Structures are given as C-alpha cells and as structure tokens.
Amino acid sequence: xxxxxxxxxxxxxxxxxxxxxxxxxxxxxxxxxxxxxxxxxxxxxxxxxxxxxxxxxxxxxxxxxxxxxxxxxxxxxxxxxxxxxxxxxxxxxxxxxxxxxxxxxxxxxxxxxxxxxxxxxxxxxxxxxxxxxxxxxxxxxxxxxxxxxxxxxxxx
Numbered sequence: 001x002x003x004x005x006x007x008x009x010x011x012x013x014x015x016x017x018x019x020x021x022x023x024x025x026x027x028x029x030x031x032x033x034x035x036x037x038x039x040x041x042x043x044x045x046x047x048x049x050x051x052x053x054x055x056x057x058x059x060x061x062x063x064x065x066x067x068x069x070x071x072x073x074x075x076x077x078x079x080x081x082x083x084x085x086x087x088x089x090x091x092x093x094x095x096x097x098x099x100x101x102x103x104x105x106x107x108x109x110x111x112x113x114x115x116x117x118x119x120x121x122x123x124x125x126x127x128x129x130x131x132x133x134x135x136x137x138x139x140x141x142x143x144x145x146x147x148x149x150x151x152x153x154x155x156x
Contacts, residue, residue: 021064
C-alpha cells in the first residue's frame with residue numbers, strides 16, 4: 001500500500017492505495033504534502049485536485065475500500081447520489097430496502113474510508129440539517145457549498 005499527501009482547501013488529504021485501487025482517502029488537520037507521488041496514486045491525486053479547483057464532478061479512478069458486505073452496499077448506494085444533490089439517512093435506508101436500518105446505514109456512512117469520492121457528505125438529516133460528519137460539520141458545509149455554488153439570487 002502506497003501513501004501520498006496533498007494540500008486541499010480543507011486540510012492535508014491523505015491517499016492510500018496500490019495497483020488494485022484506492023483504499024483510503026482522508027483529511028488531516030496538519031501535515032506536509034508529499035514531494036513525490038507514487039505512480040499508483042497519480043490519477044487519484046490529479047482528479048482530487050481537479051475537484052477542489054471546481055473542474056471535476058465525478059471520479060473515475062479505481063476504488064478498493066475495505067469493509068463489511070453491508071458497508072460496501074451502503075457505500076455503493078452513496079455513489080449514486082448526484083453531484084450537487086443531497087439525500088437523507090432515511091431515504092438512503094429506504095433505497096437499501098429497510099427503513100429500520102437507519103442507524104446501521106448512518107454507522108456505515110460514518111465508516112466510509114473514501115472521503116469525498118464516496119460522497120457521504122451528501123447525506124443530511126430528514127429535516128435538511130447538517131448532521132454528523134467525521135471530518136467536522138464545517139468541512140461538510142464547505143463540500144456541499146463547493147458542489148452547489150449557484151445560490152438563489154434576490155430580485156431586489
């Protein structure tokens with residue numbers, strides 16, 4: 001497993017993976033960017049940089065996250081949330097076929113190892129509130145604002 005660190009507007013982004021795909025992307029509050037990016041991570045680094053620059057709305061590099069079968073199922077469903085859109089934990093549970101699994105879905109969402117790429121930040125409370133986010137709610141708000149830059153304009 002190889003590792004690279006890059007600067008982002010939200011902190012240092014840590015990327016781990018190999019020729020089988022990217023296994024982990026996380027954000028750190030401090031650290032130094034890598035001087036050299038391993039070959040296996042270069043496409044992920046490039047696409048993440050494009051995302052932060054507002055030039056990319058989807059990722060195409062190979063993913064290889066580790067998790068339980070249920071977690072993998074939740075993460076796959078997260079990948080269907082369109083760029084610039086949100087869904088609720090309740091709606092996500094319904095799509096997965098069990099409205100009573102909302103806590104398990106929220107837990108799997110919180111264990112997502114692929115920050116931004118598997119867009120757990122697009123899951124909000126049923127009332128529209130920003131709820132739990134491992135990277136901090138300020139990062140979740142930044143990501144949602146970044147993905148939906150068009151604001152309602154006042155007529156007056």
